[in-house]
Amino acid sequence: MTVTVTTATSLDASSSDASDSATDALMFPSGLVGCADWKRFVLISAEGTPLQLAYMQSLDDPNIALVVTNPSQLDPHYAAPLSLEDRADLGLSDGTQPLVYCTLTVGGDGWLTANLLGPLVVNPLTGTGKQLVLVDSGYSTQFPVTQLVNAQIA
Amino acid sequence: MLVLSRKPDQSLLLGGEITVTVLSIDGDRVKLGVTAPRHITVLREEIFKQVQSANAGAASASARPPLAAIASALRSR
Numbered sequence: 001m002t003v004t005v006t007t008a009t010s011l012d013a014s015s016s017d018a019s020d021s022a023t024d025a026l027m028f029p030s031g032l033v034g035c036a037d038w039k040r041f042v043l044i045s046a047e048g049t050p051l052q053l054a055y056m057q058s059l060d061d062p063n064i065a066l067v068v069t070n071p072s073q074l075d076p077h078y079a080a081p082l083s084l085e086d087r088a089d090l091g092l093s094d095g096t097q098p099l100v101y102c103t104l105t106v107g108g109d110g111w112l113t114a115n116l117l118g119p120l121v122v123n124p125l126t127g128t129g130k131q132l133v134l135v136d137s138g139y140s141t142q143f144p145v146t147q148l149v150n151a152q153i154a
Numbered sequence: 155m156l157v158l159s160r161k162p163d164q165s166l167l168l169g170g171e172i173t174v175t176v177l178s179i180d181g182d183r184v185k186l187g188v189t190a191p192r193h194i195t196v197l198r199e200e201i202f203k204q205v206q207s208a209n210a211g212a213a214s215a216s217a218r219p220p221l222a223a224i225a226s227a228l229r230s231r
Contacts (some may be wrong), residue, residue, distance in 0.1 A: 033209060034205060034206020034210075035208055035209050038213075042190050045221065053228075064213045065213065067212065082161065084209050089193075103208065104224060105212040106218070106224075107211075108214075109187055112227055115208040124171060133201060133202070137202060141207070142208070146227050146228065146230070147227070
């Protein structure tokens, strides 16, 4: 499969021209929740798949990669509110909206689930990111999306 | 593990900038108040572990079928 490295913005934007941007790398200074060493990633999308899906490949450990998507396509009302502290951590200037991703997992039962409780928010200009925990939001780490049939997994 | 006894309205100081106060005790529930600098994330342990476990699960190779398979499943749902 041919893979292309995409920009941090291209999961949301319709543009697929990734070559003119320096923000293809993501940096989570505090790592992910409970995985503090997972700091540096790059977004990789596969040719022929929608830009709403990508691998977030760790640059620190080649064995670590997460499938991420735009959660608003799973739940149109999804919101990941940022505190002032979150905005400061991301270096977001006033009026700049973060990119929001959620991870997708395929369980042993073939169910595809999304972690809507712990979204990843990223500064679109710098690639600086942070994982939020939306306490009291009612969102789950295993929001059921759909079931993959065996043929789709293989 | 350090073990300390506290009564309601008594506190613990952690590192000089985090205060944990016992607000009330009602049966098997203890209500705690935490005062910490904004950069300190305060989470219930089980929530932290849920997200940690979700991250570890999402990163494992078996949880990562080809993107095309996921895209196909998303389209057909």
